[in-house]
Amino acid sequence: MASIAQIIPFLIGGALFGSVILFLIYSVLTAETKLAGRASLRAIESYSWKNDEPVASESAFMDRVIAPIFNRFIELGERLTPAGYIESCRQKLIHAGRRGPEELDRFLGFRVLTIGLIPVAGIIVWLLPLSSKNGMMIFGLVALMLAIGPDGQLNNRAGKRQKAIRRALPDFLDLLTISVEAGLGFEQAIDRITEAVPGELTDEFNRMIGEMRAGASRSEALIAMDQRIGVDEVKSFTMSMVQADQFGVSIGRVLRAQADEMRIKRRQLAHEAAQKAPVKMLLPMTFLIFPALFVVVLGPAIFNIAQSL
Numbered sequence: 267m268a269s270i271a272q273i274i275p276f277l278i279g280g281a282l283f284g285s286v287i288l289f290l291i292y293s294v295l296t297a298e299t300k301l302a303g304r305a306s307l308r309a310i311e312s313y314s315w316k317n318d319e320p321v322a323s324e325s326a327f328m329d330r331v332i333a334p335i336f337n338r339f340i341e342l343g344e345r346l347t348p349a350g351y352i353e354s355c356r357q358k359l360i361h362a363g364r365r366g367p368e369e370l371d372r373f374l375g376f377r378v379l380t381i382g383l384i385p386v387a388g389i390i391v392w393l394l395p396l397s398s399k400n401g402m403m404i405f406g407l408v409a410l411m412l413a414i415g416p417d418g419q420l421n422n423r424a425g426k427r428q429k430a431i432r433r434a435l436p437d438f439l440d441l442l443t444i445s446v447e448a449g450l451g452f453e454q455a456i457d458r459i460t461e462a463v464p465g466e467l468t469d470e471f472n473r474m475i476g477e478m479r480a481g482a483s484r485s486e487a488l489i490a491m492d493q494r495i496g497v498d499e500v501k502s503f504t505m506s507m508v509q510a511d512q513f514g515v516s517i518g519r520v521l522r523a524q525a526d527e528m529r530i531k532r533r534q535l536a537h538e539a540a541q542k543a544p545v546k547m548l549l550p551m552t553f554l555i556f557p558a559l560f561v562v563v564l565g566p567a568i569f570n571i572a573q574s575l
Contacts, residue, residue, distance in 0.1 A: 361424040439525040
């Protein structure tokens with residue numbers, strides 16, 4: 267094993283290299299947004315008076331240095347990633363509410379960076395004064411976090427958004443049913459509700475209404491909304507509305523049935539979560555609460571028995 271004095275220069279170099287990598291990650295993630303904003307500003311400034319003095323432009327550095335690096339990471343990610351995985355990531359990004367065309371490129375570039383940092387992490391762990399067993403354990407944990415971290419974060423965001431939509435759907439359908447039964451049309455009722463109730467589900471219904479006003483039929487807009495959300499409850503509501511539109515069934519009656527069904531399903535999900543709570547509490551109670559309780563309760567008795575013997 268190397269001495270501490272010999273390892274310190276490597277640690278300093280590793281820290282500097284890690285700082286450079288973090289700066290590049292930050293630059294890559296914000297390059298596209300900054301470039302789009304500066305392009306808009308340049309378009310606006312072209313109509314105003316300009317100073318003849320030369321000014322050092324930060325956008326030139328972004329265009330010539332950061333943007334090519336970002337594009338290289340994107341190309342490498344698209345080349346090394348299977349097509350099925352790319353399509354799956356695109357669908358998950360849509361479910362997470364990140365529908366911009368640059369979101370997939372940004373995610374693939376960030377994933378390439380995290381995969382590329384695994385050898386760097388291995389070198390840094392190897393330079394640390396650790397035993398081989400501890401070093402392998404730490405490297406395994408770091409490599410696992412870097413390998414599955416982006417996918418885990420994306421799945422977490424998509425799951426949170428879908429959970430919020432699933433919770434808000436019964437209340438939204440109740441308001442929609444009341445509005446339709448009061449005499450408003452389907453589109454007018456959605457407009458009225460979305461003005462008063464913010465949220466992820468409201469944004470999706472607003473997008474659906476925008477697609478209908480752009481020329482899409484109600485069935486096409488509903489199916490597109492279902493594909494963007496990816497929730498079973500929304501799929502059931504969409505299929506019911508599409509069938510009602512095709513067969514001429516009363517929309518108010520369909521909405522009333524869907525609202526009752528969604529409310530029952532939300533209650534069932536709440537009961538299911540409540541039944542899972544004891545099982546989830548078993549692990550922390552076994553390894554965290556019970557040992558401390560045994561120490562407090564049995565500790566004095568063990569000391570008294572030891573002194574008596």
